Amino acid sequence: MxxxxxxxxxxxxxxxxxxxxxxxxxxxxxxxxxxxxxxxxxxxxxxxxxxxxxxxxxxxxxxxxxxxxxxxxxxxxxxxxxxxxxxxxxxxxxxxxxxxxxxxxxxxxxxxxxxxxxxxxxxxxxxxxxxxxxxxxxxxxxxxxxxxxxxxxxxxxxxxxxxxxGQASAAERVATMLLDFAGADLEAGGCYPFPLSRGQMAELAGLTIETVSRQISQLKRNGVISVLSRTSFSVRDPHALMALAGLSPVAATH
Amino acid sequence: MxxxxxxxxxxxxxxxxxxxxxxxxxxxxxxxxxxxxxxxxxxxxxxxxxxxxxxxxxxxxxxxxxxxxxxxxxxxxxxxxxxxxxxxxxxxxxxxxxxxxxxxxxxxxxxxxxxxxxxxxxxxxxxxxxxxxxxxxxxxxxxxxxxxxxxxxxxxxxxxxxxxxGQASAAERVATMLLDFAGADLEAGGCYPFPLSRGQMAELAGLTIETVSRQISQLKRNGVISVLSRTSFSVRDPHALMALAGLSPVAATH
DNA sequence: CGGCCTGTTGATGCTTATCAATTCCTGTGG
DNA sequence: CCACAGGAATTGATAAGCATCAACAGGCCG
The missing domain is CATH 2.60.120.10 (Jelly Rolls)
Known part of the structure; x- marks a missing residue:
């Protein structure tokens, strides 16, 4: 968006x-x-x-x-x-x-x-x-x-x-951010940029740099995303990512 | 406000x-x-x-x-x-x-x-x-x-x-809410209502009922406020309350 | 090639959620 | 007016999640 x-x-x-x-x-x-x-x-x-x-x-x-x-x-x-x-x-x-x-x-x-x-x-x-x-x-x-x-x-x-x-866990916040970065054209294998540094992502999500980094690592380990470089990632399992973001009632409307 | x-x-x-x-x-x-x-x-x-x-x-x-x-x-x-x-x-x-x-x-x-x-x-x-x-x-x-x-x-x-x-501790969130309830005419000894139940306060502050209750109890113990009834409180130490709310940069402008 | 900034990973502790029990209002009916 | 029931609030014990502190790895630029 x-x-x-x-x-x-x-x-x-x-x-x-x-x-x-x-x-x-x-x-x-x-x-x-x-x-x-x-x-x-x-x-x-x-x-x-x-x-x-x-x-x-x-x-x-x-x-x-x-x-x-x-x-x-x-x-x-x-x-x-x-x-x-x-x-x-x-x-x-x-x-x-x-x-x-x-x-x-x-x-x-x-x-x-x-x-x-x-x-x-x-x-x-x-x-x-x-x-x-x-x-x-x-x-x-x-x-x-x-x-x-x-x-x-x-x-x-x-x-x-x-x-x-107010309500989301670190995993939900990070998943939501990645979906946001991916935008409307989310698809399996799609490659998207990190428009923010880890520190900025942390400031946006109300977390620390370390927690953001750990959550991204876990998504990597679970095969949900791949991190291609410091500034880009690809989504291997869009469905899983959306499930993790979970509570976002807004996602559907974007 | x-x-x-x-x-x-x-x-x-x-x-x-x-x-x-x-x-x-x-x-x-x-x-x-x-x-x-x-x-x-x-x-x-x-x-x-x-x-x-x-x-x-x-x-x-x-x-x-x-x-x-x-x-x-x-x-x-x-x-x-x-x-x-x-x-x-x-x-x-x-x-x-x-x-x-x-x-x-x-x-x-x-x-x-x-x-x-x-x-x-x-x-x-x-x-x-x-x-x-x-x-x-x-x-x-x-x-x-x-x-x-x-x-x-x-x-x-x-x-x-x-x-x-995103950034405030439970203590800061509760103090901020109480200041909000007190409104612009905050003064030592002033008596103000809780317009929300503990549960609603928790929903607003992104906390649980128990945490809200504990924070209020602590403010009571520290002599910052008195709880007069389930639905009203008085501020004994406005300065302390404002210090606890701390990070609200908006407070000054209300 | 080396320094430096960014990011990652690990160990630990604090904050707050969760589960559970008890107390305190409030409003209702005797 | 008082007793009682029921929900709301408080308090306690425990555990989970995240922050913090610390060390290390990797990439980028001079």
């Missing part, structure tokens, strides 16, 4: 090449537009929205927003990947969400940010000011509706993890 | 008495309106919205939506309290959210419900059809904006619990 869009990231190379030509031209060629809040916007409205936006590039590891900042940044991810993560006073971290191309981050109102927003890879953004976007949305119901839809989708994802973190 | 609105529930008695008089009259007297999505709507628009709504009463324990149902119910809570909860295949339950008067539940699009919606107390609703409300929102930016605001607020709450469930 999160990661399907990431594959398109390579395709953006050419879009990057073309220097500042017409505003609309950049938008029509935008690789994220089909999934973004501006999808299906009429040409002249798209042009207006483009006037409000600022193209921005984050390098891997760079932080867009710091937890506790008073900021009203809003943005669509064009390429790359962002993570939203909150840290506790004593340094424990929890990844709250991942945002793939076409996804939306930020707030409409200006309030203290409750989490960091950090680039997991080099990331291009189409950035807006929150109030500016809100004003635009008030005049363009299709944008307001798209914003609501994106936010509800994020709410569903967050609640899905709420269930996982 | 969740529970401040609940106190107003008693005040609704008179509103209930008045039989069907003018549509707008019912809305203007609605005890939840100040916090609901219809707050600040112009009189004629309010009247239009009222035409789309259906007043409904749920008895305690009654279910509005079943997990897995294909439904598009949307509603504002007028009085009482709803819980959103998801169950795993083997019966473990997790409370995903609580909705107090003025709060909004449901979906705009028709999709499979990912969680149950159940009344924790006798509850009055102002119910809409999702698409009907969406259409209304597309013509009334202030409603679209209010819906987005409510949804973002729910997203913040869900992510707050994501952090709790």
């Amino acid at each position: 999160y990661f399907e869009g990431a594959i398109k990231a390579q395709e953006r190379a050419e879009a990057k090449q073309e220097a500042l030509c017409g505003a609309t031209s950049r938008c029509t060629n935008c690789p994220a537009r089909a999934d973004a809040i501006c999808a299906g916007l009429a040409p002249e409205a798209l042009d207006d929205l483009h006037q409000l936006s600022r193209h921005r590039v984050l390098r891997k590891g760079q932080t867009l927003v710091w937890q506790g900042d008073r900021t009203d940044i809003a943005a669509t991810v064009i390429s790359g990947m962002l993570k939203l993560s909150a840290a506790t006073a004593d340094g424990r971290e929890q990844i709250l969400g991942l945002v793939a191309p076409g996804g939306f981050v930020g707030r409409i109102d200006e309030a203290r940010a409750r989490y960091d927003i950090v680039a997991l890879a080099d990331t291009e953004l189409c950035q807006f000011s929150g109030p500016g976007l809100a004003l635009f949305a008030s005049r363009h119901p299709e944008i307001a509706s798209a914003l609501l839809g994106k936010t509800m989708q994020e709410l569903d994802r967050s609640r899905h993890w709420q269930l996982m973190l | 969740y529970f401040e609105g609940a106190i107003k529930a008693q005040e609704r008695a008179e509103a209930k008495q008045e039989a069907l008089c003018g549509a707008t009259s019912r809305c203007t007297n609605c005890p939840a309106r100040a916090d609901a999505i219809c707050a600040g709507l112009a009189p004629e628009a309010l009247d239009d919205l009222h035409q789309l709504s259906r007043h409904r009463v749920l008895r305690k324990g009654q279910t509005l939506v079943w997990q897995g149902d294909r439904t598009d119910i949307a509603a504002t809570v007028i009085s009482g309290m709803l819980k959103l909860s998801a169950a795993t295949a083997d019966g473990r339950e997790q409370i995903l959210g609580l909705v107090a008067p003025g709060g909004f539940v449901g979906r705009i699009d028709e999709a499979r419900a990912r969680y149950d919606i159940v009344a924790l107390a006798d509850t009055e609703l102002c119910q809409f059809s999702g698409p009907g409300l969406a259409l209304f929102a597309s013509r009334h930016p202030e409603i679209a904006s209010a819906l987005l605001g409510k949804t973002m607020q729910e997203l913040d709450r869900s992510r707050h619990w994501q952090l709790m469930l």
